[in-house]
Amino acid sequence: MNRKYQITLSAIAVALLTACAAPMPSGADLDKLTQDILGRSFRDQGQAKLDRLSPDEDNRLCDESERTGVALDDKLTAQIEARNMKTIKAPADGKYLGDFKEGEKVAQSGAGKTWTDKDDSVNGGNCYNCHRISKEELSYGTLGPSLYNYGKIRGVTNPSSAEAKPIVEYTWGKLQNARAYNACSNMPRFAHKGILTEAQIKNVMALLLDPASPVNK
Numbered sequence: 001m002n003r004k005y006q007i008t009l010s011a012i013a014v015a016l017l018t019a020c021a022a023p024m025p026s027g028a029d030l031d032k033l034t035q036d037i038l039g040r041s042f043r044d045q046g047q048a049k050l051d052r053l054s055p056d057e058d059n060r061l062c063d064e065s066e067r068t069g070v071a072l073d074d075k076l077t078a079q080i081e082a083r084n085m086k087t088i089k090a091p092a093d094g095k096y097l098g099d100f101k102e103g104e105k106v107a108q109s110g111a112g113k114t115w116t117d118k119d120d121s122v123n124g125g126n127c128y129n130c131h132r133i134s135k136e137e138l139s140y141g142t143l144g145p146s147l148y149n150y151g152k153i154r155g156v157t158n159p160s161s162a163e164a165k166p167i168v169e170y171t172w173g174k175l176q177n178a179r180a181y182n183a184c185s186n187m188p189r190f191a192h193k194g195i196l197t198e199a200q201i202k203n204v205m206a207l208l209l210d211p212a213s214p215v216n217k
Helices: 003-021 027-041 057-068 074-085 100-108 165-176 198-209
Strands: none
Touching: 057 074, 100 198, 165 198
Protein backbone atom coordinates (compact mmCIF):
# COMPACT_ATOMS: atom_id res chain seq x y z
CA MET A 1 0.00 0.00 0.00
CA ASN A 2 1.23 3.51 -0.86
CA ARG A 3 2.78 5.11 2.26
CA LYS A 4 1.04 8.46 1.66
CA TYR A 5 -2.32 6.71 1.18
CA GLN A 6 -1.80 4.72 4.39
CA ILE A 7 -1.07 7.89 6.39
CA THR A 8 -4.22 9.52 5.00
CA LEU A 9 -6.38 6.55 6.01
CA SER A 10 -4.85 6.60 9.47
CA ALA A 11 -5.65 10.30 9.84
CA ILE A 12 -9.25 9.67 8.79
CA ALA A 13 -9.58 6.82 11.27
CA VAL A 14 -8.20 8.94 14.09
CA ALA A 15 -10.61 11.74 13.19
CA LEU A 16 -13.57 9.35 13.20
CA LEU A 17 -12.59 7.85 16.53
CA THR A 18 -12.15 11.32 18.03
CA ALA A 19 -15.52 12.40 16.72
CA CYS A 20 -17.22 9.32 18.14
CA ALA A 21 -15.61 9.89 21.51
CA ALA A 22 -16.47 13.58 21.64
CA PRO A 23 -19.54 14.60 23.68
CA MET A 24 -22.70 15.46 21.81
CA PRO A 25 -23.13 19.21 21.25
CA SER A 26 -25.70 20.96 23.43
CA GLY A 27 -28.91 22.48 22.14
CA ALA A 28 -27.35 25.92 22.54
CA ASP A 29 -24.32 24.85 20.49
CA LEU A 30 -26.57 23.54 17.73
CA ASP A 31 -28.65 26.73 17.78
CA LYS A 32 -25.49 28.83 17.42
CA LEU A 33 -24.23 26.64 14.58
CA THR A 34 -27.58 26.95 12.81
CA GLN A 35 -27.53 30.75 13.18
CA ASP A 36 -23.96 30.86 11.83
CA ILE A 37 -24.94 28.81 8.79
CA LEU A 38 -28.02 30.94 8.14
CA GLY A 39 -25.98 34.12 8.55
CA ARG A 40 -23.54 32.97 5.88
CA SER A 41 -26.28 31.75 3.54
CA PHE A 42 -28.88 34.54 3.61
CA ARG A 43 -28.65 37.97 2.06
CA ASP A 44 -30.61 41.17 2.41
CA GLN A 45 -32.66 41.46 -0.78
CA GLY A 46 -36.13 42.72 -1.68
CA GLN A 47 -38.51 42.38 1.26
CA ALA A 48 -36.45 39.58 2.82
CA LYS A 49 -34.29 41.34 5.41
CA LEU A 50 -31.56 39.95 7.61
CA ASP A 51 -33.49 40.92 10.74
CA ARG A 52 -35.31 37.61 10.29
CA LEU A 53 -32.16 35.97 11.61
CA SER A 54 -32.49 37.91 14.87
CA PRO A 55 -35.96 37.12 16.26
CA ASP A 56 -37.42 39.49 18.82
CA GLU A 57 -37.65 38.39 22.44
CA ASP A 58 -41.22 37.13 22.13
CA ASN A 59 -40.37 34.98 19.11
CA ARG A 60 -37.31 33.66 20.90
CA LEU A 61 -39.30 32.68 23.99
CA CYS A 62 -42.05 30.99 21.97
CA ASP A 63 -39.57 29.16 19.74
CA GLU A 64 -37.71 27.92 22.80
CA SER A 65 -40.97 26.69 24.34
CA GLU A 66 -41.88 24.83 21.17
CA ARG A 67 -38.40 23.33 20.80
CA THR A 68 -38.19 22.09 24.39
CA GLY A 69 -41.84 21.18 24.83
CA VAL A 70 -41.95 23.24 28.05
CA ALA A 71 -44.96 25.56 28.13
CA LEU A 72 -44.49 29.17 29.15
CA ASP A 73 -45.61 29.88 32.69
CA ASP A 74 -48.57 32.18 33.33
CA LYS A 75 -46.39 35.14 34.32
CA LEU A 76 -44.29 35.03 31.16
CA THR A 77 -47.38 34.52 29.00
CA ALA A 78 -49.00 37.59 30.54
CA GLN A 79 -45.83 39.64 29.96
CA ILE A 80 -45.70 38.72 26.27
CA GLU A 81 -49.35 39.54 25.76
CA ALA A 82 -49.02 42.85 27.62
CA ARG A 83 -46.00 43.88 25.53
CA ASN A 84 -47.83 43.16 22.30
CA MET A 85 -51.06 44.79 23.47
CA LYS A 86 -49.14 48.08 23.76
CA THR A 87 -48.43 48.00 20.01
CA ILE A 88 -52.10 48.01 18.98
CA LYS A 89 -53.33 51.38 17.72
CA ALA A 90 -56.84 52.45 16.77
CA PRO A 91 -57.33 53.55 13.16
CA ALA A 92 -56.14 57.10 12.56
CA ASP A 93 -59.57 58.25 11.33
CA GLY A 94 -61.57 56.21 13.84
CA LYS A 95 -63.08 54.02 11.11
CA TYR A 96 -62.49 50.31 11.45
CA LEU A 97 -64.11 48.94 8.29
CA GLY A 98 -63.17 49.46 4.67
CA ASP A 99 -64.28 47.66 1.49
CA PHE A 100 -65.01 43.94 1.83
CA LYS A 101 -64.38 43.38 -1.90
CA GLU A 102 -60.86 44.69 -1.45
CA GLY A 103 -60.59 42.64 1.72
CA GLU A 104 -61.23 39.47 -0.27
CA LYS A 105 -58.31 40.38 -2.54
CA VAL A 106 -56.05 40.76 0.49
CA ALA A 107 -57.24 37.43 1.90
CA GLN A 108 -56.61 35.65 -1.40
CA SER A 109 -53.15 37.08 -2.02
CA GLY A 110 -50.06 35.39 -0.68
CA ALA A 111 -47.67 37.93 -2.21
CA GLY A 112 -44.93 39.61 -0.26
CA LYS A 113 -41.94 39.26 2.06
CA THR A 114 -39.71 37.34 -0.37
CA TRP A 115 -36.40 38.12 -2.10
CA THR A 116 -38.25 38.79 -5.35
CA ASP A 117 -40.71 41.30 -3.85
CA LYS A 118 -39.61 44.91 -4.17
CA ASP A 119 -39.76 47.06 -1.04
CA ASP A 120 -42.66 49.10 -2.42
CA SER A 121 -44.73 46.17 -3.70
CA VAL A 122 -48.09 45.36 -2.08
CA ASN A 123 -48.28 42.39 0.28
CA GLY A 124 -51.19 40.04 0.73
CA GLY A 125 -52.62 38.51 3.88
CA ASN A 126 -52.63 34.91 2.62
CA CYS A 127 -55.57 34.33 4.96
CA TYR A 128 -56.85 31.22 3.15
CA ASN A 129 -53.59 29.50 3.93
CA CYS A 130 -54.84 29.02 7.51
CA HIS A 131 -58.60 29.74 7.50
CA ARG A 132 -61.80 29.00 5.73
CA ILE A 133 -63.52 32.32 5.04
CA SER A 134 -66.08 31.94 2.28
CA LYS A 135 -68.27 28.95 1.49
CA GLU A 136 -67.27 29.17 -2.18
CA GLU A 137 -63.58 28.62 -1.46
CA LEU A 138 -62.58 25.01 -2.17
CA SER A 139 -59.00 25.14 -0.94
CA TYR A 140 -58.08 26.55 2.45
CA GLY A 141 -55.94 25.75 5.47
CA THR A 142 -57.10 24.46 8.82
CA LEU A 143 -54.28 25.71 11.05
CA GLY A 144 -56.64 28.47 12.20
CA PRO A 145 -60.40 28.32 12.88
CA SER A 146 -63.02 28.81 10.21
CA LEU A 147 -63.95 32.48 9.77
CA TYR A 148 -67.02 31.83 7.65
CA ASN A 149 -69.98 33.77 9.12
CA TYR A 150 -67.51 35.47 11.47
CA GLY A 151 -69.61 38.58 12.05
CA LYS A 152 -72.98 36.84 11.79
CA ILE A 153 -72.14 34.28 14.47
CA ARG A 154 -71.05 37.09 16.78
CA GLY A 155 -74.26 39.03 16.21
CA VAL A 156 -72.68 42.00 14.43
CA THR A 157 -75.56 43.51 12.47
CA ASN A 158 -74.27 47.07 12.71
CA PRO A 159 -70.48 47.31 13.11
CA SER A 160 -70.68 50.97 14.18
CA SER A 161 -73.04 50.27 17.07
CA ALA A 162 -72.03 50.27 20.74
CA GLU A 163 -73.03 46.60 21.01
CA ALA A 164 -70.60 45.60 18.26
CA LYS A 165 -67.69 47.66 19.62
CA PRO A 166 -66.03 44.87 21.70
CA ILE A 167 -66.00 42.46 18.73
CA VAL A 168 -64.85 45.16 16.30
CA GLU A 169 -61.98 46.26 18.55
CA TYR A 170 -60.96 42.67 19.32
CA THR A 171 -60.90 41.76 15.62
CA TRP A 172 -58.89 44.89 14.83
CA GLY A 173 -56.37 44.05 17.54
CA LYS A 174 -56.13 40.44 16.44
CA LEU A 175 -55.31 41.47 12.88
CA GLN A 176 -52.80 44.04 14.05
CA ASN A 177 -50.93 41.84 16.51
CA ALA A 178 -52.35 38.44 17.42
CA ARG A 179 -49.86 37.93 20.23
CA ALA A 180 -51.66 40.52 22.29
CA TYR A 181 -54.34 37.86 22.83
CA ASN A 182 -52.37 34.63 22.47
CA ALA A 183 -48.72 34.85 23.51
CA CYS A 184 -47.39 32.31 21.03
CA SER A 185 -49.96 32.65 18.27
CA ASN A 186 -48.83 31.45 14.84
CA MET A 187 -50.88 34.18 13.19
CA PRO A 188 -48.78 36.86 11.46
CA ARG A 189 -48.56 40.17 13.31
CA PHE A 190 -49.80 42.06 10.28
CA ALA A 191 -49.47 45.65 11.51
CA HIS A 192 -46.69 45.16 14.05
CA LYS A 193 -44.41 43.58 11.44
CA GLY A 194 -45.45 45.91 8.61
CA ILE A 195 -47.00 43.15 6.50
CA LEU A 196 -50.29 44.91 5.79
CA THR A 197 -51.15 48.60 5.71
CA GLU A 198 -53.88 50.12 7.85
CA ALA A 199 -56.10 50.39 4.75
CA GLN A 200 -55.63 46.70 3.98
CA ILE A 201 -56.48 45.71 7.54
CA LYS A 202 -59.64 47.82 7.35
CA ASN A 203 -60.63 45.97 4.18
CA VAL A 204 -60.12 42.58 5.86
CA MET A 205 -62.17 43.86 8.79
CA ALA A 206 -65.01 44.61 6.36
CA LEU A 207 -64.68 41.14 4.84
CA LEU A 208 -65.18 39.61 8.29
CA LEU A 209 -67.69 41.99 9.87
CA ASP A 210 -69.70 43.85 7.22
CA PRO A 211 -73.19 42.31 7.13
CA ALA A 212 -73.15 42.86 3.36
CA SER A 213 -70.00 40.79 2.95
CA PRO A 214 -70.55 37.33 1.39
CA VAL A 215 -68.74 35.95 4.44
CA ASN A 216 -71.82 36.79 6.54
CA LYS A 217 -74.47 35.66 4.09
